[in-house]
Amino acid sequence: MTVLLGVAHGSxxxxxxxxxxxxxxxxxxxxPGLRTxxxxxxxxxxxxxxxxxxxxxxxxDDVVVLPLLLTxxxxxxxxxxxxxxxxxxxxxxxxxxxxxxxAALVEVLARRLxxxxxxxxxxxxxxxxxxxDPDANAxxxxxxxxxxxxxxxxxxxxxxxxxxxPTVPEALERLRLxxxxxxxxxxxxxxxxxxxxxxxxxxxxxxxxxxxLAEPLGVSDELxxxxxxxxxxxxxxxxxxxxxxxxxxxxxxxxxxxVGAAQVPHAHPDD
Numbered sequence: 001m002t003v004l005l006g007v008a009h010g011s012x013x014x015x016x017x018x019x020x021x022x023x024x025x026x027x028x029x030x031x032p033g034l035r036t037x038x039x040x041x042x043x044x045x046x047x048x049x050x051x052x053x054x055x056x057x058x059x060x061d062d063v064v065v066l067p068l069l070l071t072x073x074x075x076x077x078x079x080x081x082x083x084x085x086x087x088x089x090x091x092x093x094x095x096x097x098x099x100x101x102x103a104a105l106v107e108v109l110a111r112r113l114x115x116x117x118x119x120x121x122x123x124x125x126x127x128x129x130x131x132x133d134p135d136a137n138a139x140x141x142x143x144x145x146x147x148x149x150x151x152x153x154x155x156x157x158x159x160x161x162x163x164x165x166p167t168v169p170e171a172l173e174r175l176r177l178x179x180x181x182x183x184x185x186x187x188x189x190x191x192x193x194x195x196x197x198x199x200x201x202x203x204x205x206x207x208x209x210x211x212x213l214a215e216p217l218g219v220s221d222e223l224x225x226x227x228x229x230x231x232x233x234x235x236x237x238x239x240x241x242x243x244x245x246x247x248x249x250x251x252x253x254x255x256x257x258x259v260g261a262a263q264v265p266h267a268h269p270d271d
Contacts, residue, residue: 001035001059001060001061001062002035002060002062002063002064002235003035003036003037003055003060003062003063003064004024004027004034004035004036004037004064004066004227004231005036005037005038005039005048005051005052005055005063005064005065005066006020006023006024006036006037006038006039006066006068006227007038007039007040007041007048007051007065007066007067007068007069007080008020008038008039008040008041008044008068008069008190008191009040009041009042009043009069009075009193010040010041010042010043010044011043011044011191011192011193011194012043012044012193012194013192013193013194014044015191015192015193016044016190016191016192016193017038017040017044017191018191019190019191019192019216019218019219020038020068020190020191021038022219022224023068023219023223023224023227024036024037024038024224024227025224026219026220026221026223026224026225026227027224027225027227027228027231029224030224030225030228031228034228034231035060037051037054037055038051039051039052040268041075041079041080041083041268042268042269045270046270047083047268047269047270047271048065048080048083048084048265048268049083049268049270049271050270050271052084052088052091053088056088056091060091061090061091061092062091062092062094063091063092063093063094064094064095064096064231064234064235065080065084065093065094065095065096065234066096066097066227066230066231066234067080067095067096067097067098068098068099068190068227069098069099069190070098070099070100070105070128070188070189070190071098071100071128071131071136071139071140072097072098072100072133072135072136072139073131073132073133073135073136074131074132074133074136076098077133077248077263078263078264078265079265080095080265081095081263081265082263082264082265083265083268094234094235095234096230096231096233096234097230097233097234099190099223099226099227099230100139100143101139101142101143102226102229103146104222104223104225104226105143105217105223105226106143106146106147107222108217108218108220108222108223109126109143109147109186109188109214109217110147110151112186112187112214112215112216112217112218113153113184113186113212113214115214115215116184116212116213116214116215117212118153118184118212118214119182119184119212120152120153121154122153122154122180122182122183122184122212123153123154123155123156123157123175123180123183123184124147124148124153124155124156124157124183124184124185124186125156125157125158125159125168125171125172125175125183125184125185125186126140126143126144126147126156126157126158126159126186126188127158127159127160127161127168127171127185127186127187127188127199127203128140128143128158128159128160128161128188128189129160129161129162129163129188129189129195130160130161130162130163130164131163131164132163132164132247132255133247134247134255135247137160137164140158140160140188141158143188144156144157144158147186153184156186157171157174157175158171159171159172161195161198161199161202162195162198167202168185168199168202168203168205169202169205169206172185172203172206172209172211173206175209176206176208176209180209181208181209181210182209182210182211182212183209183210183211183212184211184212184213184214185199185203185211185212185213185214186214187199187213187214187215187216188217189216189217190216190217190218191216191217191218192216196216199213200213247259248260248261248263
């Protein structure tokens, strides 16, 4: 029995897990007979290890693990990748790609902005969580560029809620100093939770600037189809993690000690 195990970050806000389960249900609806399950890196249950144990106990012998994460960062390269090491003899495991890159993500981001009444003349700031991995942050910059290409907004800048810069207030203040009175903020998050709420607080901290705030990506037919696409890739091809410029392979300034470092998964309270 083959199962698609979608692994997300996890949040104390149960609405985040509802989005994950909604995307997986949508993928199953597109592929009748497909069995899906969910697991989380932190803040929600089950953990990856517990989910695999439960699936094996229920008869699964083939599990396709998909990181339902937006970029190839520490969670996908380290936490999930290390957690799927298993002691279950006879269990076939395949590991797929995160959701980015995908044109579907860009289209949903654009739709969320329009749903929030972002105007064609409003500059946009695309805000992600932020990572210690420069490669992951560069992927956000690529998403911003693709969100701008061929669309009406005069600019799409990048900001991060934590870990790295520019911060949300820094990006917004820059636009205010350039003469903008109204800015649209696009939240590059799969679901609601702590960081999306933090972005909302950060975005309203710059005086003299009207901010339009778009919702996170959420559940959509396009993203469920993307999950299914990643599942088919993992089943039918030799997929390898994008590490061409990641800090575990390339000596990046200030992170040289990460090259070749042993990968240990994030500790989940359930384990």
